[in-house]
Amino acid sequence: GAGVSQSPSNKVTEKGKDVELRCDPISGHTALYWYRQSLGQGLEFLIYFQGNSAPDKSGLPSDRFSAERTGGSVSTLTIQRTQQEDSAVYLCASSLDGGHEQYFGPGTRLTVT
Amino acid sequence: AQKVTQAQTEISVVEKEDVTLDCVYETRDTTYYLFWYKQPPSGELVFLIRRNSFDEQNEISGRYSWNFQKSTSSFNFTITASQVVDSAVYFCALNNSGGYQKVTFGTGTKLQVIP
Numbered sequence: 001g002a003g004v005s006q007s008p009s010n011k012v013t014e015k016g017k018d019v020e021l022r023c024d025p026i027s028g029h030t031a032l033y034w035y036r037q038s039l040g041q042g043l044e045f046l047i048y049f050q051g052n053s054a055p056d057k058s059g060l061p062s063d064r065f066s067a068e069r070t071g072g073s074v075s076t077l078t079i080q081r082t083q084q085e086d087s088a089v090y091l092c093a094s095s096l097d098g099g100h101e102q103y104f105g106p107g108t109r110l111t112v113t
Numbered sequence: 114a115q116k117v118t119q120a121q122t123e124i125s126v127v128e129k130e131d132v133t134l135d136c137v138y139e140t141r142d143t144t145y146y147l148f149w150y151k152q153p154p155s156g157e158l159v160f161l162i163r164r165n166s167f168d169e170q171n172e173i174s175g176r177y178s179w180n181f182q183k184s185t186s187s188f189n190f191t192i193t194a195s196q197v198v199d200s201a202v203y204f205c206a207l208n209n210s211g212g213y214q215k216v217t218f219g220t221g222t223k224l225q226v227i228p
Binding site: 031033035041042043045048050055056059089091093098099100101102103104105106107 | 146148150156157158159160163165204206208210214215216217218219220221
């Protein structure tokens, strides 16, 4: 079946602009995760959804970051007033349920100029 | 707080050598899950194994084996008879249980297998 998809694959934006990143999880997966991976670095956990709910948003780096999930499926990560330090690859993953193995999308490479 | 430490930043081995990637974790939870993921040069992370905290049985899958020891909070990964296709960054991860899910990844170990 189809894996996790993310769009766009690449995004170049000017500092101060807003961007929206999209994630389509595997059908039937109730858990969805967002991570940020800077060049050559590990994965920074941003947020977790169980269904449409995100019990803990403390992983989001600042209040410029927000995320939502609708219909227990598609999720969007929005970054307002982008800064150069936001440049990274943003990865989305889904799993059957919390604590299960995650299946990752190809990521969105964000470059803020 | 949870923490995952992969002390080996980069490892180079010659093809057919065995190699062990170390992972040490910290958590206050009694129920948790441990994972290994592989990130090849193409970039997409691939799941390798999942272990829950109550299952300390070691596992072998082909050339891959995992050693989970709660006494030392370690979950090490061994590749036997390494191949060039094993070259990748390997991440160890810790997932707590319960409603407030938090996943902590280690910083990864870059493995280079030289032909």
